[in-house]
Amino acid sequence: MAKIDKSFFRYVWRNSRREQITILAIVLASLPLYFWSLDLPKSIVNDAIQGRAFKNGSATIRAFKLVLTLPDVLGGKSYELFGGLDMERATYLFALSMLFFVLVLINGGFKWIINLQKGVMGERMLRRLRFDLVRQLTWFAPEDIRGMKPAEAASMINNEVEPIGVFIGDAFVQPAFLGTQALTALVYILVQSVWLGIAAGGIVAIQGVIIPILRREQIRLGKRRQIASRQLAGRIGEIVESSPAIRAHATDFYERSEIGSRLGSLFFIRLDLYNRKFAVKFLNNLLAQLTPFFFYTVGGYLALKGRLDVGQLVAVIAAYRDLPPPVKELIDWDQQRNDVSVKYEQIIEQFDVDEPEEGEELAAPEEVAHSPRITVDALSVSDIHGTPLVENVTFSIDEPGHVTLGGPPGSGGEIVARALAHQITRWRGSIRLNGQDVSRLRSGSLARVMAYAGSEPVLFPSTIRDNVVYSLRRRPPELPGPPLPNEEAKRRYEAERSGNPLEAPGDDWLDLAAAGVKDAVELDHRILQLFTLLGFEEDIYRLGLLGKIRAADDEKLGREFVAMREAIRKRLSQEGKSRLVEPFDPKRFNSNATIGENLLFGEPVGEVFAEHNLPSNPYVSKVIEADGLAARLAEIGLRLAEMMLEMFAGVQAGNPLYERFSFLAAGDLPGFQEIVNRSRSRRRSETTADRDKLISLALAYIEPRHRLGLLDEPKRQAIVRARSRLREMIPKSLAGSVEFYEPEAYCNAAPVRDNLLFGRVAYGIANAQEQVSAVMKSALADSGFLNTVYRIGLDYQIGAHGRLLFPRQRAALDLARCLVKYPVILVLDDALRAFPGMEAKAILQRLAEEFKARVLITALPGLDDAVPFVLKIRFDKGRLVGIDKGGEAPGPTGEIGVSAREAAAEQRSKEPSQEAAKKAQPEAGTPTSAQENEGGDEGTIQRQVAE
Amino acid sequence: MTIESEVQSLRQVSMFRDIDPAKLKLLAFTSERLSYDKGDVLFHQHEISDSTYVIIEGRVEVWLSAGNERIKVTELGEGAMVGEMGVLVDQPRSATIVAGSHVVALKIGREVFFDLLRQFPQMSLAVMRDLARRLDATNAKLLAVTR
Numbered sequence A: 001m002a003k004i005d006k007s008f009f010r011y012v013w014r015n016s017r018r019e020q021i022t023i024l025a026i027v028l029a030s031l032p033l034y035f036w037s038l039d040l041p042k043s044i045v046n047d048a049i050q051g052r053a054f055k056n057g058s059a060t061i062r063a064f065k066l067v068l069t070l071p072d073v074l075g076g077k078s079y080e081l082f083g084g085l086d087m088e089r090a091t092y093l094f095a096l097s098m099l100f101f102v103l104v105l106i107n108g109g110f111k112w113i114i115n116l117q118k119g120v121m122g123e124r125m126l127r128r129l130r131f132d133l134v135r136q137l138t139w140f141a142p143e144d145i146r147g148m149k150p151a152e153a154a155s156m157i158n159n160e161v162e163p164i165g166v167f168i169g170d171a172f173v174q175p176a177f178l179g180t181q182a183l184t185a186l187v188y189i190l191v192q193s194v195w196l197g198i199a200a201g202g203i204v205a206i207q208g209v210i211i212p213i214l215r216r217e218q219i220r221l222g223k224r225r226q227i228a229s230r231q232l233a234g235r236i237g238e239i240v241e242s243s244p245a246i247r248a249h250a251t252d253f254y255e256r257s258e259i260g261s262r263l264g265s266l267f268f269i270r271l272d273l274y275n276r277k278f279a280v281k282f283l284n285n286l287l288a289q290l291t292p293f294f295f296y297t298v299g300g301y302l303a304l305k306g307r308l309d310v311g312q313l314v315a316v317i318a319a320y321r322d323l324p325p326p327v328k329e330l331i332d333w334d335q336q337r338n339d340v341s342v343k344y345e346q347i348i349e350q351f352d353v354d355e356p357e358e359g360e361e362l363a364a365p366e367e368v369a370h371s372p373r374i375t376v377d378a379l380s381v382s383d384i385h386g387t388p389l390v391e392n393v394t395f396s397i398d399e400p401g402h403v404t405l406g407g408p409p410g411s412g413g414e415i416v417a418r419a420l421a422h423q424i425t426r427w428r429g430s431i432r433l434n435g436q437d438v439s440r441l442r443s444g445s446l447a448r449v450m451a452y453a454g455s456e457p458v459l460f461p462s463t464i465r466d467n468v469v470y471s472l473r474r475r476p477p478e479l480p481g482p483p484l485p486n487e488e489a490k491r492r493y494e495a496e497r498s499g500n501p502l503e504a505p506g507d508d509w510l511d512l513a514a515a516g517v518k519d520a521v522e523l524d525h526r527i528l529q530l531f532t533l534l535g536f537e538e539d540i541y542r543l544g545l546l547g548k549i550r551a552a553d554d555e556k557l558g559r560e561f562v563a564m565r566e567a568i569r570k571r572l573s574q575e576g577k578s579r580l581v582e583p584f585d586p587k588r589f590n591s592n593a594t595i596g597e598n599l600l601f602g603e604p605v606g607e608v609f610a611e612h613n614l615p616s617n618p619y620v621s622k623v624i625e626a627d628g629l630a631a632r633l634a635e636i637g638l639r640l641a642e643m644m645l646e647m648f649a650g651v652q653a654g655n656p657l658y659e660r661f662s663f664l665a666a667g668d669l670p671g672f673q674e675i676v677n678r679s680r681s682r683r684r685s686e687t688t689a690d691r692d693k694l695i696s697l698a699l700a701y702i703e704p705r706h707r708l709g710l711l712d713e714p715k716r717q718a719i720v721r722a723r724s725r726l727r728e729m730i731p732k733s734l735a736g737s738v739e740f741y742e743p744e745a746y747c748n749a750a751p752v753r754d755n756l757l758f759g760r761v762a763y764g765i766a767n768a769q770e771q772v773s774a775v776m777k778s779a780l781a782d783s784g785f786l787n788t789v790y791r792i793g794l795d796y797q798i799g800a801h802g803r804l805l806f807p808r809q810r811a812a813l814d815l816a817r818c819l820v821k822y823p824v825i826l827v828l829d830d831a832l833r834a835f836p837g838m839e840a841k842a843i844l845q846r847l848a849e850e851f852k853a854r855v856l857i858t859a860l861p862g863l864d865d866a867v868p869f870v871l872k873i874r875f876d877k878g879r880l881v882g883i884d885k886g887g888e889a890p891g892p893t894g895e896i897g898v899s900a901r902e903a904a905a906e907q908r909s910k911e912p913s914q915e916a917a918k919k920a921q922p923e924a925g926t927p928t929s930a931q932e933n934e935g936g937d938e939g940t941i942q943r944q945v946a947e
Numbered sequence B: 001m002t003i004e005s006e007v008q009s010l011r012q013v014s015m016f017r018d019i020d021p022a023k024l025k026l027l028a029f030t031s032e033r034l035s036y037d038k039g040d041v042l043f044h045q046h047e048i049s050d051s052t053y054v055i056i057e058g059r060v061e062v063w064l065s066a067g068n069e070r071i072k073v074t075e076l077g078e079g080a081m082v083g084e085m086g087v088l089v090d091q092p093r094s095a096t097i098v099a100g101s102h103v104v105a106l107k108i109g110r111e112v113f114f115d116l117l118r119q120f121p122q123m124s125l126a127v128m129r130d131l132a133r134r135l136d137a138t139n140a141k142l143l144a145v146t147r
Helices: A008-049 A090-135 A151-169 A173-192 A194-241 A245-250 A251-302 A310-320 A324-350 A366-371 A413-421 A446-448 A462-474 A487-496 A518-532 A537-544 A555-574 A596-601 A618-625 A629-648 A656-661 A666-681 A689-700 A713-728 A751-759 A768-784 A786-794 A807-820 A837-850 A898-910 A912-923 A926-940 B004-011 B021-030 B084-089 B108-119 B122-144
Strands: A061-063 A067-070 A080-083 A085-087 A374-382 A387-397 A401-404 A428-433 A449-453 A580-583 A602-604 A738-740 A759-762 A824-830 A855-859 A869-874 A879-887 A942-945 B032-036 B041-043 B051-057 B060-066 B069-076 B096-099 B101-111
Touching: A008 A090, A008 A151, A008 A173, A008 A310, A008 A324, A061 B084, A085 A090, A085 A824, A090 A151, A090 A173, A151 A173, A151 A324, A173 A194, A173 A324, A194 A245, A194 A251, A194 A324, A251 A310, A251 A324, A374 A413, A374 A446, A387 A413, A387 A428, A387 A869, A387 A879, A401 A413, A413 A449, A413 A824, A413 A855, A446 A449, A449 A807, A462 A518, A462 A786, A462 A807, A518 A537, A518 A786, A518 A807, A537 A751, A537 A786, A537 A942, A537 B041, A555 A580, A555 A751, A580 A666, A596 A689, A596 A713, A618 A629, A618 A713, A629 A666, A629 A689, A629 A713, A629 B021, A656 B021, A656 B108, A666 A689, A738 A824, A751 A759, A751 A768, A759 A768, A768 A786, A786 B096, A807 A824, A807 A837, A855 B096, B004 B021, B004 B051, B021 B101, B021 B108, B041 B084, B051 B108, B084 B108, B084 B122, B101 B108, B108 B122
Parallel strands: A401 A855, A401 A869, A449 A824, A824 A855, A879 A942
Antiparallel strands: A061 A085, A067 A080, A374 A387, A374 A428, A580 A759, A602 A738, A869 A879, B032 B101, B041 B096, B051 B101, B060 B069, B060 B096
């Protein structure tokens, strides 16, 4: 498929020729009837009303006689097709009027069909245009796409294209439809009276000349408005992205005023637009009103003189009524045409990129895997300013194993790694894979054999699983053949007509064979295997425990998890660890849960019963008011507030202690001081607001954790009593906002962990969490549910850009994505940065082991010598300075160069490319490095001596 | 067991003797009170130093390991602080601490500890004094060994 045409009309014509012609044909078909409908009023006035048809005084005429007369060439014979009907004057009038009415209906019908077709065609073209733009977006070279602002691109494809799509329907049809209609009307008028025709034509001509001139300025303003509003969208996107910086530097006022001034200039552009628009409108209306004036005076005068009959005058006036609207719309069309072509060209310019050439297909992965050979010949890469990043690098990788691109951070190894993985596409020299030039490969064929992980993983707001299997989403599913269900047939038909892909997104896209698995369950196993390799499986387990399942979807699993509660409890008691968990008991206070949790004894669904909302919830207030519990809770809150005030006196606001330990934020302290003062001075008369605040403090209290000695047995019992009241009397309207804990039922709103434990881990016992976790894990393993929990963990939603994960989890996810497709070559470009030193080394070791028979190419600052390699290519200042072969053992100490890792991180935080390049320059061309460089791959082999 | 009684215990610790009770309460509140059974490990040698411990009840054993050998260096009792050295110099744990009996300890997080040191010069002084005393004792031992 070629790229989008630069010219709007060519693009539209090329992609909707068939539809346009069909609609044009319908337009043409409608014209004769339209002409007739213009002529009919004349007959009605002259023949029927004025009785000209009954000229011989006869009472009836034979109406609607149809006679076909052949031209003289064909013999000039006449055939009577329809004998006609005898009609009186009144009947004739009604018959003609009815005919007129029918013609109006038919014309309306034509209009309807034409509009509908236009709309559908416009939508199809809009779909195609958007799709083509997105497709072109995927063609951009990695170097070029970085310059594009995501919000602006989105605004272009989404919003700015919209009016273009609406216009596409009109592009050809509107001028044809309106033009022929106006022309028909004008011709009709001319036939009736040349003078009136000239007058009408003249005014139309004036309209057609002056108004577009006036509108030109309007178009210019419109364009400015478009650019300004697109920039506004871009700026808003920037504000969202830079919100941490805005907060950190308190530049919000500046940002606001900047946006304010942009909105201001938008306003003034609009204001100018309005001024023009209504001036043009005024002129338009004036001209439209002027013509009837001519018609009544001139036409009336001609009628008086007998040069025009009344029927003609009426018909001309009626025909003229049809003339200005099409002309006006034609002018509108012309303006839109201008506007839309400019807009279109503007947008297309932004997406101007050539389709990647249909390159060669790479040899099958198995073949590549058999004997991977990578040759890099005289590779040079420069940054956008032309400063060289690496120069004249030549080496080859001839056997599988671990290849290190080493050297001090920023010395060029990472650039070579990126070039190898085609993350950089502009280079000089050549990179060949088994003899094939990688820059000439068909797009996507490299991805089948190679995976690349950089330091900044690209993650999607979806589940962990979806993110991992993303690399397998490359096999278009087979389209089932006919017969198709109606819906599907329709979907496909429309997709085809808009040049969209026929395949729908879905799980079928997964290339399971590439991952070496048969089905989804095996795939999950494989993912977990990879996570084990990457030290991420414990995280998945934990995320699984935090996950929620809907027991309604999987009733059996819910029941089985409920049954696990007993098994876990039993195991705990067998191991003498019962005291580590305090189980939930509807009749007992759970001292390791907050007071709020004890009161609700369930999981809130939504915000209604969230702990911070409980005190102000009218229903809850009523329940705790009943036996004076509210007063007791307020008392606990008061004591808490007093203690917090005492303890945190003198601790500066902003101290992390508040955040981590206090019941209240530093900013709340003065407020609570006042509440405490008020309560002390006149104890009973505290306000409800005060009391709610105090109660909400109390609700977060956990005795064994906070150890302030605020709970006694009567209070506990009062809370348990309130708990059962709360549950028994809950109104229907609120019942859906909480899911109460039930010893025998799965609680959907609660995480898996809480469901399995059905209790709280005790505070104050060393390593209680870990011990309980271990017991749970072994119990799950014994009953075969461990994998279920892992799989629930894979369903964890990671948020936008994976923000709900830690950096090392994000990095692990990205690596798993690379590994799951079994690449023959894996390129790691500082991909282990997020891991602590020891862990990074361990992961690299396992990866090197995994890739023994494949190729692992690493540019990992600080990990050059951490694990054995078959080849180490050393870089310095953008040049290759040496190649070491077959390091059997890690470097002299086996320690990880922490300082190098830090230096690398620092390097990245500066402008990476330029910095490296500047450093590279003064040294370039020194004899030693040049010599070694030319001496190339095999010449200067240095054996690393194992210690 | 409430904070009040912990504050009483903390006052027995030489380091905290001069500190205002309200601040001791804050210290107790912001730290975790943990109980250990005999033989439980408070922390292992070479682990990351993320917190210090004040022994409130019971006694702990200090173990060093080098290669395959393990030696018990000393025992510490109520009022002792362990693990502060690693936190102060940001180094891994230099020894393994094992509960020699039933032990109750206050675990003070690294940040809280530093925060307290920064806020209360008396406490910094006390820590210094304690470390100096320990250094002195080590020197004496060293002298005894070399002689």
